[in-house]
Amino acid sequence: MASQVKRRYDASGRQQAAQANRRAILNAAQELFTTRGYAATTMHDIAERAGVALDTVYATVGRKPAVFLELVETAISGTDQVVPARQRDYxxxxxxxxxxxHKLEIYARAIGDIHSRLAPLLRVAQTATHPEVREVWQDIARRRAANMRELAQDLADTGQLRPDLDLNEIADIIWATNSPEFYCLLVEDRGWSPERFTTWLGDTWRRLLLA
Structure with a gap:
């Protein structure tokens, strides 16, 4: 019995250590990418800043594109882990x-929270010349577009949308206005507060989409 308890303890300790290493790696990468840029940041830099061996970075997260993707995914989920869209609380x-x-209000609040975390990574993507970074960002945009088709159908099922809009139009309108690029234009470039953006976004969707 004592050996079983010890094995469970050892496994738990190793898991906690691995999670701590992963958080340290992602925090280090976030800091370095946003201050130095993607190209100027090496994997050795990330390992050194995180206080782990280089092999640990590769084993825990992967190559540099995978590190950037992990940062984007966790910024979207708002947790230390990647959370599939349908499993997110909002x-x-x-x-x-x-x-x-009310659906649109919930989503507008979620978008405000998500993009406050994503905005620094958007700037990294915009200044990076590496094709793998653009590919990560384009893949996220494609996934958002697919998710908006599901949201459009969910909204249409309420029977409360404008009858002159089809599902593709609804999805495209939400997809364009919920982009991190749109958030940065108003919040970072034009000086809106995140709260103002969130309120405006929910109100705009209601005006554009509801009957």
Whole structure:
């Protein structure tokens, strides 16, 4: 029995150490990417800043494009882990809400939170010349577009949307206005507060989409 307890303890300790290393690696990469830029940051830099061996970075997260993707994914989820879209709390709340206006309010708040975390990484992507960074960002945009088709259908099922808009138009309108690029234009470039952006976004969607 004592050996079983010890094995469980050892496994738990190793898991906690691995999680701590992963957090340290991602924190280091976030800091270096946003201050030095993607190209100027090496994997050795990340390992040194995180206080781990270089092999640990590769084994824990992967190559540099994988590190950047992990930063984007965790910024979207708002946790230390990648969370699939349908399992995120705000998506579940949207699906459970019967009223279209309230669905849009929930989503606008979620977008404000997500993009406050994503904005620094957008700047990294915009200044990076590496094709793998552009590929990561384009893949995220494609995934958002697919998710917006599901949101459009969920909104349409309430029977509260404008009858002259089809599902593709609804999805495209939300996709364009919920982009991190759009957030940065108003919040970073034009000086809006994140709270103002969130309120405006929810109000704009209601005006554009609801009957």
């Amino acid at each position: 998506v579940r709340a949207i699906r459970a809400e019967p009223d279209a206006a």
